[in-house]
Amino acid sequence: xxxxxxxxxxxxxxxxxxxxxxxxxxxxxxxxxxxxxxxxxxxxxxxxxxxxxxxxxxxxxxxxxxxxxxxxxxxxxxxxxxxxxxxxxxxxxxxxxxxxxxxxxxxxxxxxxxxxxxxxxxxxxxxxxxxxxxxxxxxxxxxxxxxxxxxxxxxxxxxxxxxxxxxxxxxxxxxxxxxxxxxxxxxxxxxxxxxxxxxxxxxxxxxxxxxxxxxxxxxxxxxxxxxxxxxxxxxxxxxxxxxxxxxxxxxxxxxxxxxxxxxxxxxxxxxxxxxxxxxxxxxxxxxxxxxxxxxxxxxxxxxxxxxxxxxxxxxxxxxxxxxxxxxxxxxxxxxxxxxxxxxxxxxxxxxxxxxxxxxxxxxxxxxxxxxxxxxxxxxxxxxxxxxxxxxxxxxxxxxxxxxxxxxxxxxxxxxxxxxxxxxxxxxxxxxxxxx
Ligand code: FES
Ligand SMILES: [Fe+2]
Numbered sequence: 001x002x003x004x005x006x007x008x009x010x011x012x013x014x015x016x017x018x019x020x021x022x023x024x025x026x027x028x029x030x031x032x033x034x035x036x037x038x039x040x041x042x043x044x045x046x047x048x049x050x051x052x053x054x055x056x057x058x059x060x061x062x063x064x065x066x067x068x069x070x071x072x073x074x075x076x077x078x079x080x081x082x083x084x085x086x087x088x089x090x091x092x093x094x095x096x097x098x099x100x101x102x103x104x105x106x107x108x109x110x111x112x113x114x115x116x117x118x119x120x121x122x123x124x125x126x127x128x129x130x131x132x133x134x135x136x137x138x139x140x141x142x143x144x145x146x147x148x149x150x151x152x153x154x155x156x157x158x159x160x161x162x163x164x165x166x167x168x169x170x171x172x173x174x175x176x177x178x179x180x181x182x183x184x185x186x187x188x189x190x191x192x193x194x195x196x197x198x199x200x201x202x203x204x205x206x207x208x209x210x211x212x213x214x215x216x217x218x219x220x221x222x223x224x225x226x227x228x229x230x231x232x233x234x235x236x237x238x239x240x241x242x243x244x245x246x247x248x249x250x251x252x253x254x255x256x257x258x259x260x261x262x263x264x265x266x267x268x269x270x271x272x273x274x275x276x277x278x279x280x281x282x283x284x285x286x287x288x289x290x291x292x293x294x295x296x297x298x299x300x301x302x303x304x305x306x307x308x309x310x311x312x313x314x315x316x317x318x319x320x321x322x323x324x325x326x327x328x329x330x331x332x333x334x335x336x337x338x339x340x341x342x343x344x345x346x347x348x349x350x351x352x353x354x355x356x357x358x359x360x361x362x363x364x365x366x367x368x369x370x371x372x373x374x375x376x377x378x379x380x381x382x383x384x385x386x387x388x389x390x391x392x393x394x395x396x397x398x399x400x401x402x403x404x405x406x407x408x409x410x411x412x413x414x415x416x417x418x419x420x421x422x423x424x425x426x427x428x429x430x431x432x433x434x435x
Contacts, residue, residue, distance in 0.1 A: 005377060010167055025134075026130045027130065030042065041080055050307065063129075069118070073088070075094075090104075100115035148273060155273050156274045161269055165355065173244035176209075177207060180202055192286065193283070196283055197406050203224075216239045225411070232407075234247035241390070250279055269310070294340065295340070296341070321350075324338075
């Protein structure tokens with residue numbers, strides 16, 4: 001990576017190459033439950049832009065620049081009432097589409113028609129608020145990412161803020177070999193039931209890889225010999241512009257999607273959607289207990305109203321992620337940090353607010369990461385230079401039939417063949433419901 005590649009990848013503000021790519025897509029920005037009709041506006045940081053989100057009296061969601069177009073007082077202080085947000089400075093009022101509907105400090109009733117707040121298109125679906133920050137007059141179709149199409153009652157939605165650049169955060173999801181160290185480095189193969197697929201991760205911590213570009217991103221398969229003439233596979237995906245699917249889970253039922261939405265260059269909102277009927281990805285060890293430090297739950301701080309106040313975890317850079325050195329030394333917890341997500345968060349935040357890519361030494365285990373960076377740069381530069389619309393914007397259906405997970409298959413199957421077989425056998429709750 002050279003300096004230019006690195007800068008093009010990490011910067012997401014208006015006018016940047018990557019920011020341009022991301023503004024092509026609908027972005028998952030908040031949970032529907034965060035916004036109450038006529039409730040307090042929420043500060044929302046998205047792609048480096050300071051916005052407010054609010055729900056009007058009729059239930060519609062507005063997302064707009066937080067500055068009042070009059071003289072820039074923050075609409076965060078505004079009165080959310082009677083189907084609009086009213087600036088408390090001189091009383092100008094805006095509806096969810098940004099139309100100025102009242103300027104009560106002016107005698108001329110038509111003046112308001114010359115004023116428009118900078119509002120973005122929003123849509124709510126299945127518990128998520130989506131925002132389109134692009135320039136098209138008619139917004140592109142909504143995403144068809146599988147977990148986002150599930151009814152709200154069938155999916156667990158979680159948001160978690162991460163205090164670092166979006167790319168290093170995302171790359172944790174496509175870096176399979178860390179699992180046997182960061183999360184399970186102190187687990188010995190003899191601790192794990194022999195019939196558990198997890199056994200392979202701790203029995204052989206240095207898998208081989210296949211990596212390929214796909215229609216909408218990149219895919220890898222990590223593989224290990226499982227038994228004579230059997231292969232243990234771990235597949236994962238990256239989908240433009242910031243979606244992932246991880247390999248830790250039974251492939252045929254592993255219905256989940258994860259987004260790494262940049263708040264700005266140094267903060268990221270992780271958005272996780274998981275099918276409720278998906279089986280647990282890791283079971284107990286032979287002693288009947290989970291591995292030390294294992295929990296999928298999030299230990300949140302209370303949300304606050306400032307720009308960085310939403311969905312923070314208790315373990316943060318300022319408190320060394322609550323690392324417990326005793327647990328690290330003698331407690332069987334490789335990191336000394338509790339929580340799978342908290343462990344990922346600690347290492348990626350520890351890289352610094354933005355990883356210095358010129359300091360890295362990429363290895364063969366990082367092929368997926370390298371392929372994904374190339375894919376991102378290619379799509380972002382093709383858009384910036386030749387106006388080529390990136391995959392999945394006008395053809396969102398290509399994002400639907402993508403899955404990840406682990407399984408054991410006949411060693412004779414080539415990797416894409418093994419994947420296709422699993423895809424055919426995968427549970428599709430939406431299609432089942434439709435039939
Ligand atoms: S600054 Fe908002 S009405 Fe004047
Ligand atoms: Fe991880």
